[in-house]
Amino acid sequence: MHNEFTLWLIPKEPLRGKMRSIIRNLAVEFDAVEFEPHITFYCGRSTQAEATSVGQAISRAFAPLELKVADIDHSRTFTKTLFVQFRESATLRRMFEMAGSGFKLKGDYKLKPHLSLLYKILHHAEREAAAGRISVPTDYLFDMLRVVETQVPIEDEAPVRAWRTVYEAGLEGASYF
Numbered sequence: 393m394h395n396e397f398t399l400w401l402i403p404k405e406p407l408r409g410k411m412r413s414i415i416r417n418l419a420v421e422f423d424a425v426e427f428e429p430h431i432t433f434y435c436g437r438s439t440q441a442e443a444t445s446v447g448q449a450i451s452r453a454f455a456p457l458e459l460k461v462a463d464i465d466h467s468r469t470f471t472k473t474l475f476v477q478f479r480e481s482a483t484l485r486r487m488f489e490m491a492g493s494g495f496k497l498k499g500d501y502k503l504k505p506h507l508s509l510l511y512k513i514l515h516h517a518e519r520e521a522a523a524g525r526i527s528v529p530t531d532y533l534f535d536m537l538r539v540v541e542t543q544v545p546i547e548d549e550a551p552v553r554a555w556r557t558v559y560e561a562g563l564e565g566a567s568y569f
Contacts, residue, residue: 393543393544393545393551394437394543394544395437395541395542395543395544396435396436396437396438396499396541396542396543396544397435397436397437397438397440397443397539397540397541397542397558398432398434398435398539398540398542399432399433399434399435399443399446399447399450399487399491399537399538399539400428400430400431400432400433400537400538400539400540401430401431401433401457401484401487401534401536401537402428402429402430402534402535402536402537402538403429403430403507403532403533403534403535404456404533404534404535404536407529407532407533408429410529411429411507411509411528412428412429414509414526414528415427415429415509415510418474418509418510418522419510422510422512422514422522423512424473424510424511424512424549425511425512425549425552425553427508427511427552427555428538429507430507430538431459431478431484431505431506431507431534433484433487433488433491433503433505434487434488434491434492434495434499434501434503435499435501435542435544436491436492436495436497436498436499436501437495437497437499438495438496438497440541440558442494442495442496443495443539443541443558443559444539444558444559445494446490446491446494446495446539447537447538447539447559447561448559448561449490449494450487450490450491450537451537451561451562451563451564451565452564452565453490453565454483454486454487454537454563454565455563455564455565456533456534456535456562456563457481457483457484457487457533457534457535457563458531458532458533458534459478459479459481459484459505459531459532459534460478460479460530460531460532461476461477461478461479461528461529461530461531461532462477462478462479463476463477464476464477464523464526464528465477465506465523466519466520466522466523467519468513468516470511470512470513470546470547470548471508471511471546472506472508473508473509473510473511473512473513473514473519474508474509474510474519474522474523474526475506475507475508475509475510476506476507476509476528476532477504477505477506478505478506478507478532480505481505484503484505485503488503507532509526509528510522511546511549511552534563535562535563536560536561536562536563537559537560537561537562537563538557538559538560539557539558539559539560540555540556540557540558541555541556541557541558542554542555542556
């Protein structure tokens with residue numbers, strides 16, 4: 393295990409509360425860990441100072457971002473047990489590229505924008521049934537950026553419980569580029 397810094401987008405209220413409720417209800421149903429609704433758009437090794445500086449630059453450069461849902465999906469990956477998959481976004485791609493250029497150590501993180509709803513190892517049939525009955529909004533507005541220190545890999549609840557926010561700010565830019 394080692395520590396990395398992740399850059400998240402957090403949904404705007406009241407959507408944030410609605411997604412938090414969905415995550416909480418699934419966590420109770422499946423005896424899983426609760427977590428803040430977010431999209432990870434970058435993850436890599438860094439120092440806290442560097443990751444915070446990158447977060448500050450991005451939060452100043454970008455305005456709140458709207459993303460459209462592509463699908464609700466599931467996987468065997470612990471952190472993508474059940475998730476909302478989003479359509480590609482040129483603005484989110486620019487955020488990802490800006491983060492990547494700000495981290496001295498280049499990581500191998502691939503941008504596949506999603507908002508996880510459940511972290512738990514489940515059988516395919518359980519995941520599929522849960523995905524089939526979840527109803528989520530189709531449009532999402534993200535208005536906050538958070539930089540979180542985490543242990544990787546995340547294969548169980550322990551690293552999730554150890555997440556530590558090192559920076560948080562609203563997206564305040566008019567746009568980027």
